[in-house]
Amino acid sequence: MGSADDQGGQEPPGRRGEVNLQAIAGRAGVHVSTASRVLRQTEPARGWSAPAQRVIAAAAELGYRPNRLASSLRTRRSNTIGVVMPRLGDTVIASICQAVESAARAAGYQLLLTTPPDEMGAQLEAVDFLLSRRVDGLIVSSLHLSSQIPRLTNLSVPIIATNRHPGDWLPAVVADDVEGGRLATEHLLALGHRRIGVVAGPRHASTAVERVAGFRLAHEQRDLPVDEALVVHTDFEVEGGVVGAHTLLSLADPPTAVFAVNDTAAIGVMGAARQRGMRVPDDLSIVGYNDIAVVAQLPTPLTTVHSPRATMGAVAVERLLAAIGGGEPDGAVLPVSLVVRSSTAAPLR
Template sequence: MVTIRDVARAAGVSTSTVSRALDERLPRSRSATAERVREVARELGYVRDPLASGLRRAGTSTIGVIVPRLTDTVMAMLYEEIAAASAERGVFAVVASTEDSPEAERRAADSLMRRRVDGLILTTARLDAADAPPAPQPAPAPAAPEGAAAPAPGRPPVPRVLALRTDGLHPASVGDDLLGARLATRHLVDLGHRRIGLVGGPEHASSALLRHQGHREALREMGIEPDPRLMTGDSFSMEAGEAAGRRLLALPDPPTAIFAVNDNTAIGVLAAAHQRGLRVPEDLSVVGYNDIPTVSRLPVPLSTVRVPFDQVARGALRLLLEEREPGGPPPVLTATPTLIPRASSRPPRRPA
C-alpha cells in the first residue's frame, strides 16, 4: 500500500505538505507544490485511507473490541482478523471479554473509554433489548488548572459498530446466517436425510436465530415440515451441544442427521453420538457452522459452513468511520458463507 510518506519522499516535500494537498475537505490549492504532490500521488497509485486518517485525527489510533469470551475460537479468530486489518492501517486493536454478560459489557466499554479508544467493535449484541447496555459515552475532558482557560468541549461520541451479531439499532458487519443455514440444511436433504435435528444457540444472539430460521425455511422449500421435537439447544458451548445431542438421540425416532449452528455445539453432538455407540457418518451425519481450525482435524473431519471472518473484520473497520445521513437505517455489511462438505455427512443407512 502506497503511504503518505512514499508520496512525500517522491515529491521531495514533508508529509504534512502531502496531507494538506490531498485533504479533500480543504480548499483545493493551486500552488506548484500542491499540483506536483497530486501528480506524484496519481503516478504512485496512492489511495487515501479514511479509517486510518480519521482515527489519527480523533486521537489515539486505538480501537476497542468487545467479545463474549476469548476461549471461544470464533471470537478469537475474529479478533485476530480485526487486529491484523487494523495494523495494516496503523491502528492498534485492544480486546476485552464479558462472558456474554450485559453488566460486564458495560464495565468493559467504560474501561476502554477511559483509555480513550477511537472506536468500538462489539460482538456481544443482544436482541433482548431490556438487557442491552446503553451506548458508551466519551471519557470526560480533564479539568483545567485553577486560573487557566476552560478546556475544549469533550470528544464527540465514539463510533460503535457490531460484528457477527446485529441488534437492528447499530451498524453491523456480519455473515449471511440465513444463507449459511440453508446451505447446511440443503446439503443434508440432498444426501437423502428427512429427519434432521437442529442444535440451536442462545435466543438473544441474532446469528443463532437467523440460522434457526434458515434451517426451517430450507426444510419447507424441500417439502419437509419442520418438527419442533427435533429442535433444541440454547448455547454455543460444547457442553450445551452434548446435552442437546443426547436429547435428540434419545428420541423414540431419532434424527439421521443433525445441523448444529456452531462448530463447538457440533463437537458436543459428536461426543453424545459416541456415548450412545453411534458412528459418524455411518449412523448419524453432523454439520457444524463457522469452520474453526479444529474441525478439519477431527478423527472424522466435520462438514461445516465457513464464515469469511476476514471480510467481517474489514467490514466492521470500514463502518467505524462511515459517514451516514442522520435518521437513516443502520447499514449492515453481509459476507457470504461457504459450505465445506467433509467426512461427517453422507446418505443415511436406514430409511429417513
C-alpha cells in the first residue's frame, strides 16, 4: 500500500465531526506528519508551499475541527479564561462581561463563565470550579471586601479582579470611584447644597465604600462636616434607592440633594420623591453613578458619573493575558467623568 503522499487525495472523507488527519492528508495528497505540522500553525504564514495550501483547503472542505483537548495537553494551556460575574442581570456587570468576551475572543481565547450569587462563599466556590476546568487565568468581578486572601493569592493561575476589588493585595482593573464620588458631591456643593444625603450601597462592596469616601473628601476639601444621619446603607437595587430615600426624607432636617452610588438606586430615589409629591430637581436634586443608557432617557434625565465599563473589561483581559504569558499581574485605575443633566439644580431652600 502506498503512502498518503502517493494517494493523490483519493482517500474518501469521513463524516463531518469524524474528520481526522489521515483524511485531510489523503485529500491533500501529503503525509500525515505534513498535515499535522500545517494545522498546528496558529496564524497563516505568507509563502506557504503548495502542499501546505492544499492541507488548509482540504481541512476546510472536510469540516475539520481541531482537538482542543489534545492541543491543551501538549501546550499545557486550554486557551480558556474563567470568569466569575455575580449579578449578570445588572446592566453594569453585563456590559463589562460583554467587553471581556469580545477582547478574549479577539485574542483567541474562549470564556468559561459562572454567575454565582453576590456572596463571598459562592464566589470562592465558583473559582474552585473554574480551576478544576483547567482555565489559564481568572477574571473575577464584584468581589467582597472580606474575600479570603489565602484562597485567592495561592492560585495556580493568574487572577485579575474587575469592577470591585477586595483590597490592594489583589490586582484589579477598576474605575476611580473615590474621584467619582468626589465629583458627584462637589457638583452638588457648587450648586449650593449643604444637606446632601447618600444612598450608600452595601458595606461589602468596594465601589460603594470608595464612592462614599469621595463624598466625604469633597466635604473635607471645603471644610464642611458630614452629618452621619445622611449616610444610609442599602443594596444596589431600585428598592434600595426607594428605602434609602424615604429614610433620608423622613429626617427632621431632610437633605436637599441625594447622591446614590449607582444609577439603579438613583431611579429608586426618583420614585420615592415622586411618591412624596416632590419635584426633581426643584425640591430634590439627585445624582447617580455609572451612566447606564436608560438614565439619559428618563422624564428628568439623570446627572451621573460615567464609569468606563467597556474599557474596564478590555483592560482586565489585556492585563490577564500579559500575566498568562509570564508577566506580573497588574491592575489599573481608570478615569471617570461627571455627566450633568436635568436632575440637579440649586436648592430652593
